[in-house]
Amino acid sequence: MGEPAILLVEDETRLADNLRRGLAEEGFAVRWAASAETARQELGRSTCDLMVLDLRLPGKDGLDFLREMRQGGNTVPVLILTARGSVQERVAGLDCGADDYLVKPFAFAELLARIRALMRRKSAPPSAVLKTGDLELDTITRRVRRAGHTLALSPKETILLELLMRNAGQVVTRAMIAEVAWGGAYNEFTNLIEVFVNRLRQKIDYAGSASLITTVRGAGYTLRAG
Amino acid sequence: MTIRQKLTLYWAAVLAAILVVAACSVFVIFRGQQWGALDAALIEEADTSASAIARADAGAAALVVQRLSQERDLGPAKRVRLIAGDAVVADYGSPQADLPATDGSAAHRGVVDGSRRVYRFAVMPLLLGNQPAILEDGVDASAVRNSVARLGAILLVLTPLLLAASVAGGYWMAGRSLAPIGSLADDLARIDPRELDRRLSAGTAQDEVARLAASINALLDRLQAASATERRFLSDAAHELRTPLTVLRTGLEIALGRERGADELREALRAALRDAIALCATADELLAMAALSEEAFGRRAAVNIGDLVGEAVDAVEPLVQAKNLTMTADCASTLIVEGNPEHLRRLIVNLLDNAIKFTPESGRVAIALEERENAALLRVTDSGPGIAPGDLPFIFERFFRGAGHNRAGSGLGLSLCREIVRLHHGQISARNKPEGGCEVVVTLPLRGAHSARFIPRT
Numbered sequence: 179m180g181e182p183a184i185l186l187v188e189d190e191t192r193l194a195d196n197l198r199r200g201l202a203e204e205g206f207a208v209r210w211a212a213s214a215e216t217a218r219q220e221l222g223r224s225t226c227d228l229m230v231l232d233l234r235l236p237g238k239d240g241l242d243f244l245r246e247m248r249q250g251g252n253t254v255p256v257l258i259l260t261a262r263g264s265v266q267e268r269v270a271g272l273d274c275g276a277d278d279y280l281v282k283p284f285a286f287a288e289l290l291a292r293i294r295a296l297m298r299r300k301s302a303p304p305s306a307v308l309k310t311g312d313l314e315l316d317t318i319t320r321r322v323r324r325a326g327h328t329l330a331l332s333p334k335e336t337i338l339l340e341l342l343m344r345n346a347g348q349v350v351t352r353a354m355i356a357e358v359a360w361g362g363a364y365n366e367f368t369n370l371i372e373v374f375v376n377r378l379r380q381k382i383d384y385a386g387s388a389s390l391i392t393t394v395r396g397a398g399y400t401l402r403a404g
Numbered sequence: 405m406t407i408r409q410k411l412t413l414y415w416a417a418v419l420a421a422i423l424v425v426a427a428c429s430v431f432v433i434f435r436g437q438q439w440g441a442l443d444a445a446l447i448e449e450a451d452t453s454a455s456a457i458a459r460a461d462a463g464a465a466a467l468v469v470q471r472l473s474q475e476r477d478l479g480p481a482k483r484v485r486l487i488a489g490d491a492v493v494a495d496y497g498s499p500q501a502d503l504p505a506t507d508g509s510a511a512h513r514g515v516v517d518g519s520r521r522v523y524r525f526a527v528m529p530l531l532l533g534n535q536p537a538i539l540e541d542g543v544d545a546s547a548v549r550n551s552v553a554r555l556g557a558i559l560l561v562l563t564p565l566l567l568a569a570s571v572a573g574g575y576w577m578a579g580r581s582l583a584p585i586g587s588l589a590d591d592l593a594r595i596d597p598r599e600l601d602r603r604l605s606a607g608t609a610q611d612e613v614a615r616l617a618a619s620i621n622a623l624l625d626r627l628q629a630a631s632a633t634e635r636r637f638l639s640d641a642a643h644e645l646r647t648p649l650t651v652l653r654t655g656l657e658i659a660l661g662r663e664r665g666a667d668e669l670r671e672a673l674r675a676a677l678r679d680a681i682a683l684c685a686t687a688d689e690l691l692a693m694a695a696l697s698e699e700a701f702g703r704r705a706a707v708n709i710g711d712l713v714g715e716a717v718d719a720v721e722p723l724v725q726a727k728n729l730t731m732t733a734d735c736a737s738t739l740i741v742e743g744n745p746e747h748l749r750r751l752i753v754n755l756l757d758n759a760i761k762f763t764p765e766s767g768r769v770a771i772a773l774e775e776r777e778n779a780a781l782l783r784v785t786d787s788g789p790g791i792a793p794g795d796l797p798f799i800f801e802r803f804f805r806g807a808g809h810n811r812a813g814s815g816l817g818l819s820l821c822r823e824i825v826r827l828h829h830g831q832i833s834a835r836n837k838p839e840g841g842c843e844v845v846v847t848l849p850l851r852g853a854h855s856a857r858f859i860p861r862t
Contacts, residue, residue, distance in 0.1 A: 192679065193651045200658035234647075261646040283650040286657035 181207040182297055185226040187217040187243075188259070189235050197230070200286055201293075214238035221247070226254060228297055230289075233260040233271070241274050248275035255296040259284075287397040291349040298345055308343040310401060313382065313390070315343055324382060334359050335378045339401075342391065347403035349394050375399055408578045415574040420567050427559040435552045442524060442548050443515045445478055450526035450541040457486065457539060458530045465532065466494040472541060473497035479543035483523060488537035501542055511538050522546060584613040592620065600628040640802065641690045648686060652679040689820060692750060693802070696823045706851055707745045709780050710735045713773055716752040723760045724769070735773040739780040742851040743828045751824040752782070754817045755844055759786035762842065775850070779830070782846040790836035799834060821846075 184206045188194040191212075198208045209226065211217035214235050220226075233240035244256060258276045260267065271279050277299075278292050308315040312325045320336050322329045331339065341358050342350055352371045359374070375391060383389045392400045405413075453472050457465045465486060473484040473496035483497030502518035504525050511527050518525065525542035591604050603624060604617040659672030717733050724731045741748065752771075759769045767787040774781050791799060800822040818834075821844075825832040830848035837843050 190647050190651065192675075193647060193654065196651060196654045196658055200654060200661065203658070203662065261643040282646040283653050286654045286661065289654075 181205055182228065183207045183209065183224075183226040184293070185209050185211065185217065185220055185229045185254075187211045187214070187229065187235065187240070188232040189213060190232070197286075197289070201290075204290060206293075214240065214243040217243065221252065221254075227300070228293060229254050229256045230293070231256055231258050231276075233258055233262075241271065244271075244276060245274045255300050257289075257292060257296060285351075285397075287349065288351050288353060291345075291351045291354065291398060294348045295345050295350070295354065298348065308340065310343045310346045310403065311390070313339075313343065315340055322382075329381055331378070331381055334374075335381065338374065338378055339382070342399065342401035346401045349397045349400050351398035354398070408575065408582055411578040412571060412575040415578075416567070416571040419570050419574075423563050423567055427563045431552075431556055431559055434555050438548045438552055442478065442543070442545060443526070446515060446524065446526035446541060446543060447513075447528075449475070449478065450528040450539055453484075453541065454528040454530040454539045457532065457537075462493070462532075469494035469539075470496045479545065479547065481544040483540075483542045485540045486532075486537060487540065488532050488535050493532070493537065497542070498544070501544070503542075504540065517545075518542065521549070524548075585616070588613065588617055588620070595624070597631075600624055600631060637693070637802070641693075644686060644690070645683065648679060648683045652676055652683065655679065689817065692747075693820055693823065696747070696820070696827065704742060705745055706740050707743055707748055709739045709741055709748070709773060709782070709848070710737070712745070712749050712752055713771060713782070715749060716756055717771065719753055720756045720760060723757070727760065727763070728766050729760060729763055730766075730768045732768070732770045733772075734770070736775055739773065739775055740851045741780055741828065741848045743848070747824045747827065748848075751821050751846070754821050755782075755784045755846070758817055759784050759788075759842070759844075762786055762788040764788060776847070778852075779847045779849050782848070783843060784846075785837065785841055785843040787841045790840065790842045791834065793836070796834065796836070800832070 182205075184201060186194060186197055186201070186208055188197065188210070189212045194210055194212070198210055201208050209220055211220050215238065217229075217231075231240050231244060235243070240258070240260075244258075247254075247256075255277045256275065257278045257280060258271045259280050259282060260271070261282045268279050277296055280289060280292065306316065306318050308317065314323045315321075315336070317340065320333070322331050322336060322339060337359055338355060341355065355371055355374070375393075379389050379391055382391075390402050392402065394400055449472070453468055456468050460468065469484050469486050473482045475482060481498040481501070483495075483501035483503070485495045485503075486493040501523045502520035503523075504516045504527070505519050511529055513529060514527055516525050516527055517523070522544065523542040524545035525540045528539040528541065530537055530539060588604055591602075595602050603621045655672060656676050659669060659676075664672070713733060713735050717731060720731075756769065756771060763769055763786040769787070770783075770785045772783045774783075800818050802819040822832055825846055825848070828848050830846060832844065832846045834842060834844045
């Protein structure tokens with residue numbers, strides 16, 4: 179199958195160098211374009227599994243490039259990098275066809291987690307019932323069962339579990355949790371998310387055995403895959 | 405004292421003066437008229453009678469006096485006397501009449517009051533036979549005296565009353581006229597510097613208050629624009645820092661993300677240090693930009709540009725050596741500019757830094773200083789690829805970075821230069837030389853000159 183290919187469209191040389199090295203070490207094949215024109219050429223030459231696109235590019239604007247790409251029928255998942263993080267900018271980016279949106283400066287672990295989540299989303303067909311180990315979540319009825327027993331989860335806890343299950347085995351960052359559960363802004367210094375995750379743990383874990391949800395220090399949380 | 409009080413005080417003073425003068429005038433004129441009429445009539449009567457007496461004999465004279473004392477057209481009672489020498493020849497009329505005080509000397513024709521100021525006498529000298537005599541024709545002048553006194557009393561009461569009423573009215577009027585200013589002040593007090601959207605309502609009148617409101621609104625417009633510019637700058641500045649910060653952060657995170665050898669770690673730390681230093685430089689430039697935009701010029705001194713060029717060339721020496729460049733400096737003699745030495749030094753260093761950055765290895769950078777038409781002309785050239793023609797109009801804009809591989813730096817360098825030049829009333833321009841490379845020209849007025857005109861390139 180080979181390594182998943184990422185096209186990195188970034189004009190700031192030092193940042194591009196860092197990201198290329200970091201992503202390569204994580205098992206991605208990274209191609210680099212320093213402008214929208216170069217990116218278009220690269221796309222013409224061969225496909226990629228995901229594009230990381232910095233909006234501030236010399237010459238053609240990143241958003242325009244993205245819009246044209248989508249209009250041309252290209253459905254590659256796109257993660258936008260930008261210095262502007264206002265709500266309107268986010269909405270504009272997502273409207274133009276982006277799949278996710280990261281504001282600089284970001285943690286590398288965050289970038290990684292979101293790239294993996296996007297790739298997972300692309301490769302896994304959307305299914306109605308998620309299964310991880312003996313956990314089962316019906317995305318339509320919103321019912322959660324473990325080993326056949328129905329668990330009583332609040333709607334938000336169900337949403338959190340869904341996110342963890344869709345990314346089973348991978349890191350889900352606090353920012354991703356906040357976006358999905360509360361629509362975005364959260365204060366990094368409160369332990370709201372921790373409390374949230376712990377409540378979920380209390381409901382889905384068996385007393386005495388290790389939690390299904392592992393805390394990954396400095397990154398986020400992972401739901402055990404097997 | 406408030407304007408209202410002052411206005412009212414002036415008004416009261418002026419009005420008081422006018423009223424007092426008017427009242428006095430009215431009084432004096434009335435009194436003059438009343439007495440004048442009476443006196444004239446008395447004199448005429450006495451005159452006629454005196455002529456009659458002069459022609460008559462003693463008996464007839466007494467008769468004239470008696471008849472005269474019975475006349476009632478000048479007043480309710482009369483007393484008439486004819487005196488020759490020391491003897492009273494005839495004396496008729498009211499016994500209560502107060503006679504004029506006699507002075508014994510030769511009397512002359514005129515009018516005089518009785519000793520108790522009740523009667524008024526016309527004194528008429530005449531010749532009785534051959535003897536000098538005096539006819540005293542007196543009338544009870546109480547009516548005239550009373551009417552004059554009455555007018556005096558009325559004026560005395562009326563004037564203060566009028567004054568008081570006018571002052572009160574004036575005070576009220578002043579209040580009404582000044583009220584719009586008061587409400588303007590209240591409106592102004594409510595304007596929060598954070599929401600400069602509000603404007604004063606100028607009202608419908610085309611008066612002084614409307615003009616004041618319009619001026620203040622114009623000022624608020626300017627403040628709002630300046631505040632918006634400042635906010636935009638702050639937000640641009642924050643964005644400028646985000647990418648270098650990301651570079652620094654991701655570099656360190658990746659380095660720490662897995663087990664690495666000491667060499668790799670050292671390299672990562674070195675890279676992080678370079679990034680941190682670059683961030684410091686960006687922060688410096690941002691602060692310099694902010695300092696400039698405050699319009700607080702700072703120290704003003706006589707600056708020798710030639711010296712500054714020398715210092716700047718020394719300062720960038722390491723960069724020159726690192727790229728193996730040739731740097732030539734060609735400075736005229738002492739050229740003194742009036743300005744801020746720190747800012748001017750930064751200007752020259754930034755220009756040199758820019759030239760060095762865009763010159764490839766083993767290239768040439770030259771800086772020349774000469775005097776031209778009362779200005780110092782500074783010329784910095786490099787042997788690099790020059791500036792893309794499409795970028796040329798924008799290179800002095802804040803945060804502008806043209807398309808190009810080398811995008812290091814904050815993008816503020818040249819716009820800082822422009823700000824500094826502007827503050828010193830100079831001009832700055834850039835062009836691509838026909839033989840290749842870029843040339844930036846700065847003119848600064850010498851001390852004593854005004855602004856430098858734009859010196860056309862030769």
